[in-house]
Amino acid sequence: MSKIEFMQGNTACAEGALAAGCRFFGGYPITPSTEIAEHMARRLPKTDGVFVQMEDEIASIAAVIGASWTGARAMTATSGPGFSLMMENIGYAVMTETPCVIVNIQRGGPSTGQPTMGAQGDMLQCRFGSHGDYSTIALSPSSVQEMYDLTAKAFNLADRFRVPVFVMSDEVIGHTRERITIPDRVEIVTRRPLEKGTLPFRGGDDGVPGFPEFGMGHGVHVTGLTHDERGYPEATDPHVHAALVQRLVSKVESARHDIADYEVVNPDAETVFVTYGPPTRSVKQVMHDQPDEGVGHLHLRIVWPFPERLLRLFTNAKTFIVPEMNMGQVAREVERHTDLPVISVPKLGGELHTPGELRTLLEARP
Amino acid sequence: MSFEDWFREDRLPHIYCTGCGNGTVINCTLEAVEQMGWAVDDTVFISGIGCSSRAPGYIKTDSLHTTHGRALAFATGVKLANPRLHVVVFTGDGDLAAIGGNHFIHACRRNIDLTVVCMNNMIYGMTGGQGSPCTPVGAISTTTPYGAAEPAFDLSELAVTAGANYVARWTSYHVRELTKAVQAGLETPGFSFIEALTQCPTAYGRRNKLRQVSDMIQYLRTNVIMVQKIQRMRERGEPIPDDKIPVGEFVRRNRPAMGVQK
Ligand SMILES: Cc1ncc(C[n+]2csc(CCOP(=O)(O)OP(=O)(O)O)c2C)c(N)n1
Ligand code: SF4
Ligand SMILES: [Mg+2]
Numbered sequence: 134m135s136k137i138e139f140m141q142g143n144t145a146c147a148e149g150a151l152a153a154g155c156r157f158f159g160g161y162p163i164t165p166s167t168e169i170a171e172h173m174a175r176r177l178p179k180t181d182g183v184f185v186q187m188e189d190e191i192a193s194i195a196a197v198i199g200a201s202w203t204g205a206r207a208m209t210a211t212s213g214p215g216f217s218l219m220m221e222n223i224g225y226a227v228m229t230e231t232p233c234v235i236v237n238i239q240r241g242g243p244s245t246g247q248p249t250m251g252a253q254g255d256m257l258q259c260r261f262g263s264h265g266d267y268s269t270i271a272l273s274p275s276s277v278q279e280m281y282d283l284t285a286k287a288f289n290l291a292d293r294f295r296v297p298v299f300v301m302s303d304e305v306i307g308h309t310r311e312r313i314t315i316p317d318r319v320e321i322v323t324r325r326p327l328e329k330g331t332l333p334f335r336g337g338d339d340g341v342p343g344f345p346e347f348g349m350g351h352g353v354h355v356t357g358l359t360h361d362e363r364g365y366p367e368a369t370d371p372h373v374h375a376a377l378v379q380r381l382v383s384k385v386e387s388a389r390h391d392i393a394d395y396e397v398v399n400p401d402a403e404t405v406f407v408t409y410g411p412p413t414r415s416v417k418q419v420m421h422d423q424p425d426e427g428v429g430h431l432h433l434r435i436v437w438p439f440p441e442r443l444l445r446l447f448t449n450a451k452t453f454i455v456p457e458m459n460m461g462q463v464a465r466e467v468e469r470h471t472d473l474p475v476i477s478v479p480k481l482g483g484e485l486h487t488p489g490e491l492r493t494l495l496e497a498r499p
Numbered sequence: 500m501s502f503e504d505w506f507r508e509d510r511l512p513h514i515y516c517t518g519c520g521n522g523t524v525i526n527c528t529l530e531a532v533e534q535m536g537w538a539v540d541d542t543v544f545i546s547g548i549g550c551s552s553r554a555p556g557y558i559k560t561d562s563l564h565t566t567h568g569r570a571l572a573f574a575t576g577v578k579l580a581n582p583r584l585h586v587v588v589f590t591g592d593g594d595l596a597a598i599g600g601n602h603f604i605h606a607c608r609r610n611i612d613l614t615v616v617c618m619n620n621m622i623y624g625m626t627g628g629q630g631s632p633c634t635p636v637g638a639i640s641t642t643t644p645y646g647a648a649e650p651a652f653d654l655s656e657l658a659v660t661a662g663a664n665y666v667a668r669w670t671s672y673h674v675r676e677l678t679k680a681v682q683a684g685l686e687t688p689g690f691s692f693i694e695a696l697t698q699c700p701t702a703y704g705r706r707n708k709l710r711q712v713s714d715m716i717q718y719l720r721t722n723v724i725m726v727q728k729i730q731r732m733r734e735r736g737e738p739i740p741d742d743k744i745p746v747g748e749f750v751r752r753n754r755p756a757m758g759v760q761k
Contacts, residue, residue: 157580183579188605192572195565199545199576202563203584207576225566347561347577348584350540354507354556356564365510366556366564 135316142280142306143168143210145313146236147176149284150208152319155234156182157207159196161189161215164248165304166238169210190215194222198231202355204346206288206323210236214245216255217262223297224263225357227381230334230342232291232298232324236284239303239458241483250483251304253410253458259299260437266378268385270392271299271437274306275413278313283394283434285319290392292324294385295341301436303458305411305485327351332362334377340384389438395431397443402429403451404498407444407467409433411485412456412478418488419495428495436463441470454478454494456486502529505539507559514553518712520671520697524618525554525589527674527695531681532587542585545574547599550625550699551591551618568598571606574613578758582612585685592619592633596652600632607661610689612758616681617654617692620699628702639706655694659750664689666749670696670719673746680748689756696723696744 140148147169150158158173170186177184183200187193193209200207211219216237226233241247242254255262259271270290274280284300291298327333327343333353334342345351358366359374367373398420404427406416413432420430429447433440444453444467453471455464456478464477478494480486506529515521532542542560546552548567555562565573570588578586595603595617606613622640623629630640630647633654637646655668665687667680677695684691698704698715709715724740726747732739 157576159576185575185579187572187575188601191569192575192602192605195569195572196576196579198565199563199573199578200580201576202561203577203581205580207580221566222569345561347543348541348581352507352539352559352561354562354564356556357566358564 135314137312137314139310140277140313141168141310142274142277142302142308143238144172145277145281146210146284146300146302146307147172148315149281149319150234150288151176151180153285153288154206154321155208155288156205157197157200158182158184158209159187159193159200159207160209160211161187161193163212163215165240165307166210166212166236168307169236169238190218191222194219194226194235197233198222198226198229201231201233202347206292208234208236210238212238212240213242213255216258220263224265224267226297227263227267227269228357229355230295230381232295234284234287234291234298234300236300236302238307239301241481247483249304251411251458251485252481252483253301253303253462256301256436256459256462259301266382268382268438269296269298270294270385270435271301272394272434273301273409273436274434275408275410275432276306277309277311279434280306281313281315289320289322293322293341294388295324295344296385301410303410304483334360334364335362336380336384340380340387386438389440390442392435393440393443394434395440395443397429397431397446399426399429400446401449402427402447403449404495405429405431405447405450405453407431407433407453407455409436409463411458415456415486415488415491419491422488423492439466439470444471452476452498456480456491458485500533502526502533505529505533505558505560507557510557513557515550516701518698518700519550520620520699521551521554521618523671523674524616524677524695524697525557527678528587528589528616528681529558530678531685534682535685537585541583542587543577544587544589545570545577546589547591547594548625549591549594549623551589551620552594554589568594569602570594571599571602571613571615575606575609575611578611578613582758582760586613587685588613588615590615590617591624592617592621592654593623593631596632596654604657604661607658607663607690607692610662610664610754610756612688612690612756614681614684614691615693617694618697619654619694620697620703622699622703624699624702628706638703640703655692655749658692662690662754663692663750664754664756665691665751668694668696668744668746668749670723670746671698672716672719683748683751687751688759689754
């Protein structure tokens with residue numbers, strides 16, 4: 134039987150992870166994400182799992198990657214400053230195809246910025262923050278329910294594609310308390326094990342190799358250096374490097390429409406809001422207060438890889454409006470994929486767009 | 500089985516320069532692992548970045564060649580998530596003491612059940628001979644062209660103070676002693692640290708009047724002093740020479756440790 138609870142977003146994140154079978158959490162305290170670590174510290178030791186508070190965020194993500202190679206579902210949670218520290222090892226997880234989940238409860242930046250205020254300022258950092266070309270998956274919850282559901286889902290995506298997956302939440306959702314339904318159990322799709330006799334870094338039909346868990350007799354060598362399909366360093370052959378990086382990118386990008394997770398409202402509308410995370414709530418309020426078939430809404434739960442085809446579901450669209458708690462990071466991506474005008478509605482400072490602000494914008498339409 | 504059975508033959512030839520001390524340290528470590536009777540499948544080698552850190556790539560077990568300085572943090576995750584695995588870390592003086600210094604002291608403090616073999620060649624070998632936190636005062640490197648001015652770290656002393664259960668230092672000349680020390684480290688639950696002073700003829704010796712490999716080995720042989728001897732001299736009130744590097748076992752204790760298989 135599913136049950137109804139009243140819960141904080143960060144707690145729901147931790148509970149979603151536990152429901153998905155997360156067995157390892159390595160972290161370092163940082164506002165506004167700390168409640169996730171605290172909840173894991175209480176819960177994991179009682180569920181045969183491991184909680185460890187590391188010396189910094191570089192060590193946290195390193196420990197998570199190490200744990201993942203033993204087959205454990207592993208995660209960390211942080212916010213801006215810690216997220217920046219993790220970048221080198223996130224690239225390592227990409228290169229070594231290590232499944233793991235990284236939760237970023239975003240706060241105002243740059244630097245120490247606004248520790249207690251929400252933001253969506255790390256949306257491009259999670260896409261491009263580590264060096265080199267790569268592609269990963271980023272989810273964005275807009276409610277406490279989605280915090281639970283999407284965190285659980287992040288583990289499945291991490292295992293299926295063997296990539297680090299980001300749950301790009303923020304202070305607003307992390308600290309909101311609302312009613313959620315805890316399902317009986319969540320769907321769990323774990324990594325496909327490496328078949329004996331196959332090469333550990335040869336992509337299957339989907340570009341994803343089987344996973345050679347440590348301690349199972351695979352004798353696998355894992356390196357962040359460019360490597361061949363055996364996993365052996367081959368750092369000067371241009372073809373080996375190009376083939377590897379292209380596979381790493383395309384295993385994610387080629388699945389972007391297949392894994393797209395979204396809501397579409399009023400597909401015949403001329404003016405279309407595109408949102409992810411907290412501004413979704415403001416738009417829903419506007420549409421609830423004044424139902425109008427001329428106003429559409431595309432709500433993305435997965436932002437990266439960007440499912441650009443969804444924009445074309447709005448066949449009558451004349452304008453896209455993208456409210457974000459940053460200076461227009463995903464609006465740029467929308468612009469890249471349409472010839473129609475894209476209105477970016479940036480908001481800095483930690484407060485959510487009010488429904489009134491968005492309504493004024495609609496009223497100003499020609 | 501002999502220690503040679505642990506090598507990944509299809510990866511040879513290796514990248515090490517002629518006369519490099521790293522090969523000796525790897526052999527000693529594998530000999531010690533072999534003595535433990537551990538299965539290849541239950542053993543994991545982990546390293547950071549540097550010449551020394553390339554070692555796991557030549558060994559048959561599962562291995563994780565990680566990012567510069569972070570091997571111990573990765574190893575902490577592996578060991579805590581699966582304590583059944585025997586985890587051995589190879590690192591260098593730059594990897595461990597410069598960029599990885601924070602992880603080093605915290606891994607010692609946690610006393611996590613790992614064995615760490617540090618190939619201390621007193622230089623950044625892989626990047627071509629820049630000064631490291633272990634470059635002796637006065638030594639020439641590409642970034643200390645007038646002689647290193649900063650005092651060097653004593654890695655073993657650091658490990659003892661930070662809480663490791665087992666700490667020993669030997670050199671690539673002292674093959675038997677080094678092998679025994681690694682084995683003692685593998686046997687001791689908790690954090691074991693074995694520092695192996697090694698010759699790097701290419702990036703260190705060449706610039707420091709130790710042109711021949713034999714000069715460097717001679718230096719490692721004659722510039723050390725046994726901890727027992729220091730002890731005796733101290734008891735007799737004799738002055739302890741400060742130009743010699745203490746070698747031997749510094750600590751073997753049984754403080755509470757993390758990640759030990761129950
Ligand atoms: C973050 C980062 N900074 C710098 C480097 C460049 N780098 C590679 S190896 C190395 C020094 C290695 O020195 P040490 O650990 O003593 O190993 P050795 O080569 O002497 O065995 C450096 C600085 C790097 N790979 N990553
Ligand atoms: S540079 Fe020095 S440490 Fe590196 S392989 Fe050559 S001799 Fe060995
Ligand atoms: Mg060195």
